[in-house]
Amino acid sequence: MSLDPSFVGRTYPPTAPYQVGREKIREFATAIGATDPVHHDPAAAQALGHPDVVAPPTFPVVVTMAASRQIVEDPALGVDYSRVVHGDQRFAYTRPVVAGDELVCASTIEDVSTRGGHGFLTTRTDVSTVAGEPVVAVWSKIVVRGEA
């Protein structure tokens, strides 16, 4: 699957704010077996200096999903989602996500390439509060498998 390299550098408008709920953090933490009270009990989180329960490190994927969709479903880019596999993932945190955060995601396509019949797409999504405070930068590389 070949992807158009002219998409490198393309930016997408910020997504609508994502309201990080305390119960969503608890649900996510429970689903991955993270039992530390800092993910569940506001008092435990406050004891570490956080305003409310703290999300586990990979929770930002829940927040960036709409931004990822915006790119993968961009008809001009033409990714066949049924052929997508996840290649790489990276999170660089300014601070952890906490309940009560209202977060927006701004995405850029950092790299597009085709090798061995497969397409590779690297995106960077900057997650910040609605007030503009940076929280976490998320890189994701997907592989669009070529037809065998």
Add this chain to the structure above:
Amino acid sequence: MELPAKTFQVTRADLVRYAGASGDFNPIHWSDRFATKVGLPGVIAHGMFTMALVGRAITEWAGAPDAVVDYNVRFTRPVVVPDDDQGTEIEVTAVVREVTEDGLTRLEVTATCLGEKVLSQARATIRTAR
């Protein structure tokens, strides 16, 4: 320095729960019929679920759930999860590569399933000093 290994059991029920919590409902993570149709050996775990379990290992080693400042992985091999009570197991180990003067520890992490690496270039930076 090598950190003590951690083992995580992964069953189909875990994948269903993760799908709901994360919003990733791709049928390759719950339907054998769909997974085999697209050429997979069977239902596979979400890459991000594996990354989340490894993240748990990292925060447990750090002794602080809010200590991770950078975390990246490459997914190299799918984690196939059979439809039985045992499911499968992911084993996670790590070595400390560097401890910086400003209180950062860099880990190099290995995650295997049935003896095969499922991640490569898995690295984390954690803040050790509070």
